[in-house]
Amino acid sequence: MVKAILFDFWGTLAEQGVWSPVKQIKNILQIDVPFSDYITRMEHAFMTQEFSNLQEAFENICREFNIEPSEEKIQELIGLWNKSWMLAQPYSETIEVLKKLREEYQIILISNTNKFSLPQVLEKFQLNELFDQIFFSYQMGAIKTDKIFLKSVLTKLNLTPQDCVLVGDSVQSDIIPGRRADIKTVLIDRKNTREFHPKIKNLNDLAGVLSQ
Numbered sequence: 001m002v003k004a005i006l007f008d009f010w011g012t013l014a015e016q017g018v019w020s021p022v023k024q025i026k027n028i029l030q031i032d033v034p035f036s037d038y039i040t041r042m043e044h045a046f047m048t049q050e051f052s053n054l055q056e057a058f059e060n061i062c063r064e065f066n067i068e069p070s071e072e073k074i075q076e077l078i079g080l081w082n083k084s085w086m087l088a089q090p091y092s093e094t095i096e097v098l099k100k101l102r103e104e105y106q107i108i109l110i111s112n113t114n115k116f117s118l119p120q121v122l123e124k125f126q127l128n129e130l131f132d133q134i135f136f137s138y139q140m141g142a143i144k145t146d147k148i149f150l151k152s153v154l155t156k157l158n159l160t161p162q163d164c165v166l167v168g169d170s171v172q173s174d175i176i177p178g179r180r181a182d183i184k185t186v187l188i189d190r191k192n193t194r195e196f197h198p199k200i201k202n203l204n205d206l207a208g209v210l211s212q
Contacts, residue, residue, distance in 0.1 A: 002105065002165050002184075003106060003159060004105055004108055004132075004164045005101060005107055005165050005166075005167060005206075006108045006178075007166075007168070008110060008167065008174050009111040010118075011168075011188070012167060013091065013109075013203075014089060014121065015090075016084045016087075016088050017083055017088045017089075018080060018083050018087065022042065022043075024080055025077060026038055026042070028073060028076055029061070029062065029077075031067070041064050041065070042061055043112050043143045044064075045061045045063070046058075046060065046061050047113055047114050047143060048138060048143060050114075051115075051116075054114075054116050055074055055078065057114055057116070058078065085117035090125055090127065093203050093204050094203060097204060098130040098131075098203075101207075102130065106132045106133075107131050107132055108134075108153070108157065111137065112137040112144055115136075115138055119136070122134075133157065135152075135153050140152060144177050145172070145173060145177050147181070150183065151181065161181055161182040162182070164184070165184045165186060166178035166183045166184070166185045167185075167186045167188060167200075168185070168187070169190070171187065175187055188203070198212075
């Protein structure tokens with residue numbers, strides 16, 4: 001029986017204020033590696049430790065990819081990142097659906113993030129109160145694709161994989177790690193462009209999947 005729902009945040013519960021900031025970082029720094037390699041290395045460098053400020057965080061990305069950044073590019077990246085969270089918005093159904101689901105399930109937030117974006121969005125829209133527990137990569141010292149991440153989450157929640165459903169918008173960052181951990185997964189595909197099962201187009205469809 002499902003006891004807890006693990007939710008990704010960006011693209012699942014909320015929309016960032018700018019188009020794919022992680023892809024824009026790759027473009028701005030002209031990082032010439034395949035995206036699947038880039039995203040894992042970038043998130044480890046950017047989202048698995050607590051930096052004093054965003055400049056330190058972006059400088060760590062540059063070290064990961066052996067880049068000598070200009071001050072101008074660092075400031076461009078900082079501006080991009082701040083804009084991405086300051087203009088972010090929860091999807092229209094997010095708050096209502098989470099409140100309803102919380103009547104029956106534990107609602108857990110899991111996210112790859114640093115401390116300079118998502119925590120501020122949660123506070124701005126008073127979303128913290130909708131989650132029973134929150135797990136951020138920068139506090140865990142690992143990202144969702146690391147096997148230790150979901151294993152640690154389940155241990156802290158005192159739950160088994162069979163107790164959980166994981167909902168996310170990324171096959172690479174959410175679905176594959178969830179399935180590898182033997183957790184039932186649901187892809188949210190808001191543009192309805194991917195062939196996948198089970199899949200939902202918005203959070204209102206989730207109750208139907210959970211009842212199956």
